[in-house]
Amino acid sequence: MQVDMRDIVVRFGPLTAVDHVSLSFASGSVHAIVGENGAGKSTVMNALFGLVPMQEGSVTLDGKAVRWKSPQHAIRAGLGMVHQHFMLQEDMTVLENVVLCNEPAGPAGFVRFGEARRALAEVAADYGIEIDLDARVATLSLGQRQIVEILKLLYLQADMLILDEPTAVLTPAETDRLFAVLRSFREAGKAIVLITHKLDEVMAMADAVSVMRAGKLVFSGPIGSTSKEQIARDIVGGALHDNPARADGAPGRAVLSVRDLVIGRGARAVGPISLDVREGEILGIAGVSGNGQAELVHALTGLRKPDAGAVRIMDRDVAGLDVAARRAAGMAYIPEDRQRVGLALPGRVSENASIGRMDEDGFRRGPFAVTEAMNRFAADLIARYRIKVAGPRARAGTMSGGNKQKLVVARELSRGTPLIIAENPTWGVDIGAIDFIHGELLKMRDAGHAILLISSELDEIMALSDRIVVMYGGRVSGQMDRADADRERIGAFMLSHGEDASAGAAAA
Structure with missing residues (x-):
C-alpha cells in the first residue's frame, strides 16, 4: 500500500490547523509524526482517516485519487486508526468491543460469538497478546484498553495502521510487546504511522520521520538523515533549555499516611498496603499496568471506598470522605x-480551570460565579503553562490531548495543597511540556509539598522520585531510595514479589 497526501489544508473556522502538508506512507515501513501539542499531527491523520474534512489538498491510494466520506470508507480501504483517547464501549466486553460493527452473523442474523472468539483468540495468539476476552472494558486499566484497540485493528486485518500516542500509558514491558507486534506488521508488508512524543521510540522504530510545528511540515525524511537532537530542535523551533541540577530533598513530617489499606475482596483484592508521603519528597509508585495502582489511587482520592485500612491527610482521617x-x-x-x-469537556476552559476555587474570595459574589475572575485566572494558567487554546472561553473539548493534560496539571498544581497525587502527569504532552511539568513538580517538592507520583514511565519515576515503591499482584513488592534505584532492580520487582515491603515502604 502506498498513500500520498499532497498540500493538505484543514481549517476550523479562522484557525488553520494543517497548512499545506504533504506526506507519504509506504508498505513495510514505520513513519513517525512528531511535534508539539497542537502542532496538527493528529488532525492531519484524522483528515486522512475521514474524521475531519479537508478544505484543500488531495490523497491518493496506490496512485488512485481517494477521499473518504467517513472512517468506514477508510476502514474498508484497509486503513485502521487507534486514537489517543480510546473509542471503546465501557459496558461491553473485550470481545464485543473488538467485533463491534464487524460481527460474524449467521443466517438468522444472530452473531456467531463462538466463531468471533476463535478468530480473535487466534489473532491474539499470533501476536503474543494475553487479555480476558470476557472482561468488561470498564474494569480494564488504560494499558489494557490500549491493547483492546490494537486488537480491533488486528481483527480487521488493516493494511495501514495509524497509532496516535500508542505507548502513552504503557509500561516498558507493554511497550516492548507492542513494538514486537508492530515489527511483525512491518515484516508482513503493512504501513504504520506512529504519532508520538517519545523520541527514543522514534529512533528505535521509525524508518522515516516527519516533524510538524504550528500546522506546518518543517522536516520529512529518512530517520538516518537526522538525529534525536535535531528532531527535538525542529519540534520546538530551537534549542531546549537545560533543566537545573536536581537537588536532594529534605523530607519533613508525613502528609499522607496509609496503613493496611485493602481495596476489594477475594483473589482480586489489592493490599494490604502501608506507606507515607512526607513534606518535601516525591514518592514514586512503579509497576506493570493492572497490578493495583489504579485501585490504590481511587481509594486514596475518594473515588472508591476501601474495604479496610486507614488513610490520613495532614493527620485527619479521610478514609470515609468523598x-x-x-x-x-x-x-x-x-x-x-x-x-x-480530569475535565468537563463541554465546559469552558475558564470553568475547568476554576474547579475547586469557587469558594475563594473573588471567584464568587453571593451565589453567583464571577466570570471575569475565572477568565483572568484561566488566562494566567494558559500563559504560564503555554496551553494552546483559543482562550478562556473556548470549550475544553476543542483542545488537543496534550493541552488538555496541561490544563489539568496547571489547575491542580496552582492550588498549592500540601498533598499532590499525580497519576501519569505527562501523558501525551510534548518534550518541552514534559520538562516544564517535571520542573514544576520539583519546585513543589522543594517548597515542602508532598507528592505521590504514579507513572507508567519508568524514566519519569527514576528522574523525579526520592523514594520508589513497586507494586506487583496488588501488593508492594519492593521499595528503595533514589540512590539505590536502577532499571534492573525496579524491573525485577515489577515482574514478581520480591521483598514484602508493604510495611517497609512506610519507614522514613
Whole structure:
C-alpha cells in the first residue's frame, strides 16, 4: 500500500490547523509524526482517516485519487486508526468491543460469538497478546484498553495502521510487546504511522520521520538523515533549555499516611498496603499496568471506598470522605484519565480551570460565579503553562490531548495543597511540556509539598522520585531510595514479589 497526501489544508473556522502538508506512507515501513501539542499531527491523520474534512489538498491510494466520506470508507480501504483517547464501549466486553460493527452473523442474523472468539483468540495468539476476552472494558486499566484497540485493528486485518500516542500509558514491558507486534506488521508488508512524543521510540522504530510545528511540515525524511537532537530542535523551533541540577530533598513530617489499606475482596483484592508521603519528597509508585495502582489511587482520592485500612491527610482521617472532602483536607489530584475524570469537556476552559476555587474570595459574589475572575485566572494558567487554546472561553473539548493534560496539571498544581497525587502527569504532552511539568513538580517538592507520583514511565519515576515503591499482584513488592534505584532492580520487582515491603515502604 502506498498513500500520498499532497498540500493538505484543514481549517476550523479562522484557525488553520494543517497548512499545506504533504506526506507519504509506504508498505513495510514505520513513519513517525512528531511535534508539539497542537502542532496538527493528529488532525492531519484524522483528515486522512475521514474524521475531519479537508478544505484543500488531495490523497491518493496506490496512485488512485481517494477521499473518504467517513472512517468506514477508510476502514474498508484497509486503513485502521487507534486514537489517543480510546473509542471503546465501557459496558461491553473485550470481545464485543473488538467485533463491534464487524460481527460474524449467521443466517438468522444472530452473531456467531463462538466463531468471533476463535478468530480473535487466534489473532491474539499470533501476536503474543494475553487479555480476558470476557472482561468488561470498564474494569480494564488504560494499558489494557490500549491493547483492546490494537486488537480491533488486528481483527480487521488493516493494511495501514495509524497509532496516535500508542505507548502513552504503557509500561516498558507493554511497550516492548507492542513494538514486537508492530515489527511483525512491518515484516508482513503493512504501513504504520506512529504519532508520538517519545523520541527514543522514534529512533528505535521509525524508518522515516516527519516533524510538524504550528500546522506546518518543517522536516520529512529518512530517520538516518537526522538525529534525536535535531528532531527535538525542529519540534520546538530551537534549542531546549537545560533543566537545573536536581537537588536532594529534605523530607519533613508525613502528609499522607496509609496503613493496611485493602481495596476489594477475594483473589482480586489489592493490599494490604502501608506507606507515607512526607513534606518535601516525591514518592514514586512503579509497576506493570493492572497490578493495583489504579485501585490504590481511587481509594486514596475518594473515588472508591476501601474495604479496610486507614488513610490520613495532614493527620485527619479521610478514609470515609468523598473526593470533595479530601480536596478540602489538602489534596490535589492529577488523574490518569483527563477525558472522563480530569475535565468537563463541554465546559469552558475558564470553568475547568476554576474547579475547586469557587469558594475563594473573588471567584464568587453571593451565589453567583464571577466570570471575569475565572477568565483572568484561566488566562494566567494558559500563559504560564503555554496551553494552546483559543482562550478562556473556548470549550475544553476543542483542545488537543496534550493541552488538555496541561490544563489539568496547571489547575491542580496552582492550588498549592500540601498533598499532590499525580497519576501519569505527562501523558501525551510534548518534550518541552514534559520538562516544564517535571520542573514544576520539583519546585513543589522543594517548597515542602508532598507528592505521590504514579507513572507508567519508568524514566519519569527514576528522574523525579526520592523514594520508589513497586507494586506487583496488588501488593508492594519492593521499595528503595533514589540512590539505590536502577532499571534492573525496579524491573525485577515489577515482574514478581520480591521483598514484602508493604510495611517497609512506610519507614522514613
